[in-house]
Amino acid sequence: MLKIIFSVIARDLQLAMRRQADIVSALFFFVIVVSLFPLGIGPETDLLRKLAPGVLWVAALLATMLSLPRLFADDHRDGTLEQLALSPYPLGLIVTGKTIAHWLVSGLPLALIAPILGVQFDLAADALWVLTLTILIGTPALSGIGAIGAALTLGLRGGGVLLSLLVLPLYIPVLIFGAGAVEATVSGLGGDGHLSLLAAMTTAAIGFAPWASAAALKIALE
Amino acid sequence: MLKIIFSVIARDLQLAMRRQADIVSALFFFVIVVSLFPLGIGPETDLLRKLAPGVLWVAALLATMLSLPRLFADDHRDGTLEQLALSPYPLGLIVTGKTIAHWLVSGLPLALIAPILGVQFDLAADALWVLTLTILIGTPALSGIGAIGAALTLGLRGGGVLLSLLVLPLYIPVLIFGAGAVEATVSGLGGDGHLSLLAAMTTAAIGFAPWASAAALKIALE
Amino acid sequence: MLEADNLECLRGDNRLFAGLGFTLAPGELIYLQGRNGAGKTSLLRMLIGLLPPESGDIRWQGESIGKQRDEYHAALCYLGHHNAIKEELTPLENFHHAARFAGQDMDEDAALDALAQVGLAGREDLPCRYLSQGQKRRVALARLVVDRRPLWVLDEPFVALDVAAVDWLAQIISAHLQRGGMAIMTTHQAVEIPAGAVRELRIG
Amino acid sequence: MLEADNLECLRGDNRLFAGLGFTLAPGELIYLQGRNGAGKTSLLRMLIGLLPPESGDIRWQGESIGKQRDEYHAALCYLGHHNAIKEELTPLENFHHAARFAGQDMDEDAALDALAQVGLAGREDLPCRYLSQGQKRRVALARLVVDRRPLWVLDEPFVALDVAAVDWLAQIISAHLQRGGMAIMTTHQAVEIPAGAVRELRIG
Amino acid sequence: MIDRFNLYRFASPATFYPLAGKLIPWFAAAGVLFGLVGLYIGMLVAPTDFQQGEGYRIIFIHVPTSWMSMFIYLVMAFWAAIGLAFNTRLSGMMAQALAPTGALMAFLSLWTGALWGKPMWGTWWVWDARLTSELILLFLYIGYMALVAAIDDPRRADKAGGILLLVGVVNIPIIYFSVKWWNTLHQGSSVNLTKSSMAEIMLWGMLLMALAFWMYAIAVALARVRTLMLERERNAEWVRKMLSEENA
Amino acid sequence: MIYWNSFADFLAMGGYGLYVWGSFGVTALVMVAEPILVARNQRASVARLKRQLRAEQRAESRSPAA
């Protein structure tokens, strides 16, 4: 059980390392989108501080989303996905591995760099900490839900835009609780409630989403 | 000269009509991103009004950007791009046609729907008008610059994210003047200066960018 | 033993075949023939359970394959039109991952041995991107050297191979049949399999 | 007259060919041969100016093709591995667009006529997505019926065609040569071109 | 005629590779020397700044890195233009070899600037024109490196990267002025880069440090271009000969 | 000649020690790391190319001179 998950993670990480561009690009997309907002809105520190959680979260969401189309597409094109579907392990476990690898490559780096970007928005230390925490807890849910969308749109024309169309509505709860936790902290209300809801959603997504993705993949392979 | 441009525009529009998904998705992405912000930031009207120009502009920019990867990719895959490169007209003219068609499909609809979204952010009538105008004037520059990025990343692994990495920094002046014009109007300073700079940038982009794209396309075809 | 009963295949508006049935016993090879687009790949994908047949039934050891997916997959080795290798990884890495996903862990020596057998000695550490088409195919085929699963499903395995490699692969398939394995394969080339009971099946 | 002098082609680390030269005069056909991966497609792409040669020179009517790009393109008709048709558009629309991009406007009747000649009568208004592989190839070939440009460069034009269509295309090429046209083509099939001076060129 | 011949000889990898190898130690030594003297003057001799206290000493890194980050981009664009115009092999490699150093300089400029801003302005970061354009410059570097890394064929990579560099270099002034406009129109500049007339000794320290960074960048870029050259020309006669000679 | 009174003063940088040394430290780190990385890449390249060359020569010498 665990072994196949680890094998998949190891392979996907190895691939990401070989390609390099993969990791760096999702991260820099995040950085760039976040940096665009002050440019669009103006440099007033007070205003920016208020926006920070929302902007960072929306950017994290978009960055994750943009890396989704390739989650299964490469394996699909070169026939690896067929082989994975034919392995004697449940496809859901394999998708779990791929989802975790996706998060390690596209979610975790966001959490690591978020504090630096938060500083650009002049966030206080505790808010920075909560922000990092929410992104750390929330992005696995984004990867999990996103995997379902990626599996559903695998091999379709215009799949990329279709994928965002499918996935964004499902991302909204994560966004609301993620940004909400930071705002609550900034305004002194305490973000614990939000955080535990976020954690609950992530747990549910990680447990449930891979099986939905696996079902969708089987359809895509027909 | 003009004839070949019109032929290219006519064909691309015909294709977009046949596919439908193309037009609808860019528009929907725009709408969804704009609607995410109030969710991420909270419902305070004053705050939202201040944000409106920036958010709408960043969303327009992202929506345009997401439709870029397919600008040349389809023609590349099925061999049409080679035929276009071999036609007895300068490739720059053909790219001009494709850029204009891209704008008609992905920029113009944004300008048309922007006032409605602006109302959601409680913008005043004159600001709405300037907002629409800036998006109308600014998006052609986005299409033009974006075409360079699309041509440079044509056929590359992970092209989509790479494309955004290349193109977003170059979009920044458009964003600043676009959002700046609206903000200046809102704050009563008058956005004429910004608007004329925006128009100048668009003119330059439309005139110059297709030739850079054409050069990049020739490299991609080697 | 693999049995197919009364299979029907619809793609879009076309009925590719209907009423197709056969039995594949240990030591037997079915040689699937038909023009391009006749439905050979579609049939193979039905047999491995990726494409549900419009009607009809496929049984492995007497039981429908849908009801014992994981067990069936553990008994099955499929090689498709695509090589299922990653261009960024080396042959050795690709081989390891493939073995692991098939549930068979492999020590370094056995892996190097298999790669040497398919003529990739000296290229184990070169990213597959730099390999030729035929060498890429060989990386995928290296799995067959060590594979002991009873049922092989091979879709045009000889494509892109040179003459020596075709002979080598025919030997490998023969050995598999002599061990009591089963195989079903398609190919447009005429290839002689030296041992085992070879049967032709024509569709379309 | 097309002249190539001392051409050299490098792809990645491989030198595909070097010192290759030939002259193609009106009424002549060069039949390019070589194994897969020998560099045939690469050579054709050099000749049409899409791939700059590592060294060597290509001249059209005595002048280097790099210096007269637009004029050269106006004299050149290229048909590659890909059909360059849009699946969403009908054969008629595809044909019109292709003609327009080549700088040749076409009235409706001439277009319908050309499509009928390639056996697509009755399918002019069906999106190409629904056409068979061979019919898609025919949509691309329909251009040759009306094309009067002197130089044809054809990369495996016979692929996916049935016997009747192969004969028809051979006739079309002969007619082109008899009109004083030039052609250079590759193919793995053995096809007899009834008229014109046919020469073989082998690479790799 | 003789000039031309020499230039081409110089630009050919077979000649340039050993030449670069010989030059690197000299540039490195010059860099260390200038750096030590600059640091000595800047850190030990120069007096304090009456407005900023000792914090101003960051200037001895901040300004040289800022200059280098902009200058290296210009040099890369120059090589790109040469490469696109004359199709020389060396120029693309030069541009590629400079990029990581340029990106590092941009990063260091941002880093030291942020560390300077905290004590001086009370914040790590403001969206000021100069700062913002430096950030965008860093993105341009990264975009260039990502593009070049994504293209397998080095000649294609050179050309595509060259186009990007030229487009970018046209944009840098536009970006700078747009940000400046946006910023100053919007609100009175809350930030004043203090332009205290520097003591002569400080100026000397800064110039020496700038020279040191310059030498450093040249040395590193030359070293990197050697690696690139070796990889690209691995099948060329001179590389094979050199490798087998070193073997013996 | 030397401006500082004591080494401790020098380290404290008039209260700006963290910022000044933060800047200099990271810069020094980067400027030491980059040349090391470049040199390592160069050595790795040379080693790999040599290995490939040797392998090729061995293959050539083994193949029958046809």
Ligand code: HEM
């Ligand atoms: C992250 C923050 C910063 C960035 C990205 C940045 C960027 C730059 C750049 C690009 C330059 C060179 C521009 C030119 O020479 O015209 C520069 C120069 C300079 N910066 Fe900064 N800077 C930052 C923070 C600061 C701070 C906080 C101060 C001082 C309070 C400062 C003081 C200076 C000075 C004095 C120069 C030299 C100006 C000249 O020679 O004209 N910078 N900086």
Ligand SMILES: Nc1ncnc2c1ncn2[C@@H]1O[C@H](COP(=O)(O)OP(=O)(O)OP(=O)(O)O)[C@@H](O)[C@H]1O
């Ligand atoms: N969605 C679809 N709509 C209509 N027809 C389809 C669809 N999908 C597949 N087909 C048809 O089904 C057939 C699939 O054939 P298959 O791939 O099984 O052929 P094959 O015998 O393996 O051919 P080859 O020898 O070329 O590999 C083709 O004729 C194809 O046109």
Ligand SMILES: Nc1ncnc2c1ncn2[C@@H]1O[C@H](COP(=O)(O)OP(=O)(O)OP(=O)(O)O)[C@@H](O)[C@H]1O
């Ligand atoms: N970037 C590259 N790096 C290394 N080798 C390459 C690269 N691009 C192409 N090649 C090689 O160059 C050759 C290209 O051959 P080309 O497509 O011209 O062959 P062909 O004669 O047309 O073959 P076919 O008969 O299959 O169409 C192949 O051997 C391929 O492996």
Ligand SMILES: [Mg+2]
């Ligand atoms: Mg098949």
Ligand SMILES: [Mg+2]
């Ligand atoms: Mg070919």
